[in-house]
Amino acid sequence: QEVTLRLHQFLPAQANVPKNVLDPWADKIEAESGGRIKIERYPAMQLGGKPPELIDQMVDGVVDIVWTVAGYTPGRFPRAEVFELPFTMTDAETMSRAYWKLAEETMMDEDFARFKPLALWVHGPGVIHSSKPIVALSDLNGVKLRAPTRVTNKLFSNLGATPIGMPVPAIPEALSKGVVDATVIPWEVVGALKVNELVKNHTEFPGKALYTTSFIFGMNKDKYDSLPDDLKAIIDANSGEEFSAFAGKQMQADDAGPRAAAVEMGNNIITLTDEQAAEWEAAAQGTIDEWYAEMDAKGIDGKALQARAEALMAN
Amino acid sequence: MLLTLVERLARFMAILGGLVLTALIGLTCVSVLGRGLNTFGHSEFMTSLSESAANALIATGVGPVSGDFELVEAGISFTIFAFLPICQLKRGHATVDVFAGSFPRWMNRWLEVVWEVLLSLLIFLITWRLFVGMEDKMRYNETTFLLQFPIWWAFALSFAAAAVASVVALYCAVAKVLELITGRRFTPDAEGGVH
Amino acid sequence: MSLLELGYLSFPVLLLLVFLRAPIGLAMMICGLGGLYLATGSSNIILAKLKSETYSTFSSYSLTIIPMFLLMGQFATHSGMSSSLFKAAESWLGHRKGGVAMAAVGACAGFGAICGSSLATAATMSRVALPELRRYGYSGGFSTATLAAGGTLGILIPPSVILVIYAILTEQNIAKLFLAAFIPGILAAIGYMITISIYVRLNPGSAGTREPVPYAERMRALMDVWPVLLVFGLVVGGIYLGWFTPTEGAAVGAAGTGIIALISGNLTWKVFVDSMIQTAMSTAMIFFIVLGAGFYNSFLALSQLPQELSGWVVGQGFSPLVVLTLILLFYLVFGCLMDSLSMILLTIPIFFPVISVLDFGMSPEHVAIWFGILVLIVVEVGLITPPVGMNLFIINAMDRSTPMKETYKAVLWFVTSDIVRVILLVLFPSITLFLLAG
Ligand code: NA
Numbered sequence: 001q002e003v004t005l006r007l008h009q010f011l012p013a014q015a016n017v018p019k020n021v022l023d024p025w026a027d028k029i030e031a032e033s034g035g036r037i038k039i040e041r042y043p044a045m046q047l048g049g050k051p052p053e054l055i056d057q058m059v060d061g062v063v064d065i066v067w068t069v070a071g072y073t074p075g076r077f078p079r080a081e082v083f084e085l086p087f088t089m090t091d092a093e094t095m096s097r098a099y100w101k102l103a104e105e106t107m108m109d110e111d112f113a114r115f116k117p118l119a120l121w122v123h124g125p126g127v128i129h130s131s132k133p134i135v136a137l138s139d140l141n142g143v144k145l146r147a148p149t150r151v152t153n154k155l156f157s158n159l160g161a162t163p164i165g166m167p168v169p170a171i172p173e174a175l176s177k178g179v180v181d182a183t184v185i186p187w188e189v190v191g192a193l194k195v196n197e198l199v200k201n202h203t204e205f206p207g208k209a210l211y212t213t214s215f216i217f218g219m220n221k222d223k224y225d226s227l228p229d230d231l232k233a234i235i236d237a238n239s240g241e242e243f244s245a246f247a248g249k250q251m252q253a254d255d256a257g258p259r260a261a262a263v264e265m266g267n268n269i270i271t272l273t274d275e276q277a278a279e280w281e282a283a284a285q286g287t288i289d290e291w292y293a294e295m296d297a298k299g300i301d302g303k304a305l306q307a308r309a310e311a312l313m314a315n
Numbered sequence: 316m317l318l319t320l321v322e323r324l325a326r327f328m329a330i331l332g333g334l335v336l337t338a339l340i341g342l343t344c345v346s347v348l349g350r351g352l353n354t355f356g357h358s359e360f361m362t363s364l365s366e367s368a369a370n371a372l373i374a375t376g377v378g379p380v381s382g383d384f385e386l387v388e389a390g391i392s393f394t395i396f397a398f399l400p401i402c403q404l405k406r407g408h409a410t411v412d413v414f415a416g417s418f419p420r421w422m423n424r425w426l427e428v429v430w431e432v433l434l435s436l437l438i439f440l441i442t443w444r445l446f447v448g449m450e451d452k453m454r455y456n457e458t459t460f461l462l463q464f465p466i467w468w469a470f471a472l473s474f475a476a477a478a479v480a481s482v483v484a485l486y487c488a489v490a491k492v493l494e495l496i497t498g499r500r501f502t503p504d505a506e507g508g509v510h
Numbered sequence: 511m512s513l514l515e516l517g518y519l520s521f522p523v524l525l526l527l528v529f530l531r532a533p534i535g536l537a538m539m540i541c542g543l544g545g546l547y548l549a550t551g552s553s554n555i556i557l558a559k560l561k562s563e564t565y566s567t568f569s570s571y572s573l574t575i576i577p578m579f580l581l582m583g584q585f586a587t588h589s590g591m592s593s594s595l596f597k598a599a600e601s602w603l604g605h606r607k608g609g610v611a612m613a614a615v616g617a618c619a620g621f622g623a624i625c626g627s628s629l630a631t632a633a634t635m636s637r638v639a640l641p642e643l644r645r646y647g648y649s650g651g652f653s654t655a656t657l658a659a660g661g662t663l664g665i666l667i668p669p670s671v672i673l674v675i676y677a678i679l680t681e682q683n684i685a686k687l688f689l690a691a692f693i694p695g696i697l698a699a700i701g702y703m704i705t706i707s708i709y710v711r712l713n714p715g716s717a718g719t720r721e722p723v724p725y726a727e728r729m730r731a732l733m734d735v736w737p738v739l740l741v742f743g744l745v746v747g748g749i750y751l752g753w754f755t756p757t758e759g760a761a762v763g764a765a766g767t768g769i770i771a772l773i774s775g776n777l778t779w780k781v782f783v784d785s786m787i788q789t790a791m792s793t794a795m796i797f798f799i800v801l802g803a804g805f806y807n808s809f810l811a812l813s814q815l816p817q818e819l820s821g822w823v824v825g826q827g828f829s830p831l832v833v834l835t836l837i838l839l840f841y842l843v844f845g846c847l848m849d850s851l852s853m854i855l856l857t858i859p860i861f862f863p864v865i866s867v868l869d870f871g872m873s874p875e876h877v878a879i880w881f882g883i884l885v886l887i888v889v890e891v892g893l894i895t896p897p898v899g900m901n902l903f904i905i906n907a908m909d910r911s912t913p914m915k916e917t918y919k920a921v922l923w924f925v926t927s928d929i930v931r932v933i934l935l936v937l938f939p940s941i942t943l944f945l946l947a948g
C-alpha cells in the first residue's frame with residue numbers, strides 16, 4: 001500500500017463505536033482505495049497518553065486520525081458545546097447532521113481550525129440511572145452522581161445534586177460501593193458497564209433529551225494534504241455530513257440492546273410525563289443562561305448559535 | 316561553594332514539593348470526610364434518628380471539596396517536578412550496577428559522565444516542551460472540568476519546578492565533566508531512593 | 511527494517527544500555543523515543559510526546575498514590591511503631607528456638623501492613639531488630655538474611671507500591687489486588703518462620719535463647735500495636751469497602767501515620783524534612799521510570815510486538831502452565847540482576863497480553879489478579895537473590911561486621927521458602943483468589 005494511517009481512540013476494540021462506526025468506515029476506505037490506504041487501528045489508548053491528549057496527538061502528528069470527546073478539553077471547543085445544552089436534542093441522527101452543518105458555517109476556522117474534521121456526531125438521549133427512583137427535581141437533593149459533561153455538571157449542581165468527578169471505567173465500582181448513587185449516560189454505554197445490574201431505576205425524558213455529548217472524528221491536516229487527489233477524494237466521499245448522520249444514528253440504535261436487557265431484568269424504567277419534564281426543562285434554564293454568559297465572555301454569541309442550531313435541526 | 320548553593324536549592328525544592336504534597340493529603344482527607352458526613356446526613360439511619368439533626372447537618376453545606384481531583388492533579392505534577400533536582404543531584408535514579416565491578420575504572424568514569432550529560436539534556440528537553448505545552452494550553456483556553464481554572468496555570472507551576480531541575484541538571488552535567496578532566500569532586504555521594 | 515524487527519531489536523539495545531549503567535528510566539526513554547523516531551522517520555512525534563505526556567504522567571491522579579504511600583512509610587518509620595511491633599512479637603515468640611528471628615519476621619509483616627515499600631520495611635525493622643538479634647547470640651549472616659527476607663513482606667502484604675503499578679498497567683482493580691495479596695503475604699511470613707525453625711535446628715550455634723515473658727506483659731505489649739491495626743484497617747479496609755478510592759486511602763494513611771508520629775513526639779521539623787527528602791528521592795526515581803516505560807511501551811505498541819508475541823504463543827499451542835512457568839523463571843533470573851519496579855514496568859506490557867490470551871479455566875479478571883500476585887512474589891524474591899538484591903545491600907550497609915558472603919549463604923534458605931510458596935500458588939490458584947470469592 002501507499003499510505004498507512006494510524007487511528008487512535010480511547011475505547012476497547014469490541015465496544016460499539018469502534019465496532020459499528022469506526023471499523024466499517026476504515027474497512028470501506030481500505031476497500032475503495034484498492035488497498036492503497038491501510039488504516040491501523042489502535043484502541044484503548046494503546047499508543048500512550050490519556051484520552052484528553054488525543055486531540056493534540058492528532059494535531060501534532062503523533063497519530064493521523066482520532067476519535068474523541070469534545071468535552072475532554074473543556075474550553076477548547078466552546079461552539080461544539082451548544083449541542084450539549086440540556087433539553088436540546090430529540091434525535092441523534094438529526095442533531096449530528098445539524099452539528100456538521102453548523103460546524104461548516106461557524107467552526108471550521110475557529111474551534112476546528114487546527115485539523116481536518118472527518119465527522120461530527122452526538123450519541124443517543126442521556127438517561128439517569130439511579131439506585132433510588134428519580135422523578136421530581138426534589139428527588140435529586142443530596143444525590144451523589146457522576147455527570148458526564150461540563151454543562152451537566154453545572155446543571156446537576158444547580159439542581160441540588162452533588163456531582164462527583166471520575167473517569168467512565170470507575171463508574172461500576174463507584175455505583176456498587178455507593179460512592180455515587182446515580183450516573184448519567186446513554187443506554188449504549190450501560191451495556192459495557194453493566195450499570196443495569198447495579199442500579200434498578202432509569203429515568204428517561206420524553207421528547208427532548210436531558211443531554212448528549214459532542215464527538216469529534218478528525219484527521220491531521222498535513223497528513224490529509226499530503227495525500228494524492230484520488231485518495232483525498234475517497235476520504236472525502238466517506239466523511240462529512242452523511243457519515244456524521246450515520247454515526248449518530250448508529251449510536252442511538254445501539255441504545256436498544258442494553259435498554260431491552262434492563263427491561264427484561266424487571267428494572268424500573270421511568271418515563272417522565274410532559275408536565276414533569278417541563279418542570280425539569282424550566283429548571284435547566286438557569287444553566288443555559290450561565291452558558292450564554294460564558295460564551296459572551298469568550299466573544300461568542302451563544303444565543304444566536306443556539307438559535308441557528310435549533311433552526312438546522314428543524315428542517 | 317557552588318555545590319552548597321545547588322544542594323540548598325535542591326533541598327528547598329524537595330521541601331516545597333513535600334509541603335504541597337502534605338497540603339494535597341490534607342485536602343483529600345477533608346474531601347473524604349466531607350463526602351462521608353454528607354452521606355451520613357442523607358442516610359436512612361440519620362434521618363430516622365432525627366430528621367432535624369440530619370437536615371441541620373446537610374444545611375451546613377458539608378460535602379466533598381468540589382474539584383479536589385483537579386487540584387490534586389495540578390499540585391502533584393508540581394510536586395514531582397520539584398522532587399527531581401534532589402534525585403538528580405544525589406544520583407537517586409535506579410541503575411543496574413551488577414557489572415560495574417568488572418568494568419575498568421576509566422570506563423566507569425566515562426559512563427557516569429555520558430549518562431549524566433544525556434540525562435541533563437533530556438531534562439532540558441522536557442522543560443522546553445513543558446513550556447511549549449503551556450503555550451498551547453493558553454492558546455486553546457483549556458480549563459479544568461469543574462473548577463474551570465486555566466490548565467496553563469498548572470503547566471506554569473510545573474514549568475517553574477522543571478526550570479529549577481534544569482539548573483541543577485546543568486550543574487550536575489558540568490560538574491561531572493569537570494570531575495573527569497580535573498579529577499576533583501564537585502558532586503555529593505550517590506544516595507539511592509527507597510521504594 | 512520492519513517495525514516488528516525494530517521492536518525485537520529494541521530489547522537487547524535496552525538491556526545493553528541498562529547493563530552499561532544507564533539510569534533505567536533514561537534507557538527506556540532513549541529506546542522508546544529513538545524507536546518512535548526510527549518508526550516514523552520524524553522527530554515530531556518525540557517532541558509532541560514530551561510536550562503532553564510528561565505532564566499527564568506526572569499529574570496522574572492514580573499515580574498520586576505512590577508519593578502518598580511512600581510518605582506514609584516514612585512517617586511510620588519515625589512514629590515508633592516499628593519498635594512496639596517488634597516488642598509485641600518478641601514477647602510472644604522470643605523464647606522459642608529461633609524465636610527472636612521469628613519475632614523480627616512477625617514485626618516485618620505488621621510493618622508491611624502500613625508501609626508500601628520493601629526497602630523501607632527492611633531498613634526500619636533492621637534498625638530495631640538487628641541489635642536485639644545480635645544481643646541474643648544470633649549469627650550475623652542469619653540475622654541479616656532474616657531481615658532482608660522479612661523486608662519483602664513490605665510489598666507482599668498490602669498496601670504495596672508495586673501492586674499499584676501493576677494495577678495501573680493492566681487496568682485492574684487495586685482494592686481486589688490488595689485483597690488477593692493478603693493470604694499469600696501471610697503465607698510468606700509463616701514460610702519464613704518455618705524456615706527459621708528448620709535453620710536453627712540444623713545450625714544450633716546460629717541462635718541463642720531467652721527467657722519467656724509473663725503473659726500479663728505479653729498482653730500489654732500487644733496493646734501497644736493498636737495504631738498499626740488502626741491505620742491498616744482504615745486504609746486497606748476503607749479502600750476495600752469503597753469508603754474511598756485507593757488514592758484517597760493513601761492520603762488517609764499518610765495523614766494517619768503522620769498524626770500518630772506527631773502525637774508520639776517523634777515528628778520534629780528535622781524528621782519531617784528527612785521524610786520529605788527520602789520521599790522526594792524515591793518518588794522522582796519511580797516517576798522517571800514510569801515516564802520512560804510509557805514512551806517505551808508506546809513504541810512497542812506501534813511495533814505490534816506484544817500482539818505478535820501473544821499470537822505466536824497461542825499458535826504454538828503451548829500449555830498455559832508451561833508459559834506461566836517460563837515467565838516466572840524469567841523474573842527469577844532477571845531478579846538477580848535488576849530492580850523489581852523496572853522489571854514490572856518493562857515486562858508487563860509484553861507478558862500480560864500473552865497471559866491474558868491463555869486459558870487457565872478462570873475469568874480474565876481472576877487470571878490477571880492471580881498472575882499479578884505471582885509476579886509480585888517473584889520480583890520480590892529478586893530483592894533477596896544474590897548478587898543484586900536491594901534488601902541485602904541495605905541491611906548489609908547497616909551491619910558492617912557481617913561479610914556479604916555470610917548473608918548470601920543464609921538468604922538462600924529464605925529464597926527456597928519463596929520458591930516453594932510460588933509453586934503452591936501456581937498449583938492452587940484458589941489460595942490467592944479465596945478472599946475474592948465472597
Ligand atoms: Na505493604
Ligand code: NA
Nearest residue numbers: 845846892898
Ligand atoms: Na536479586
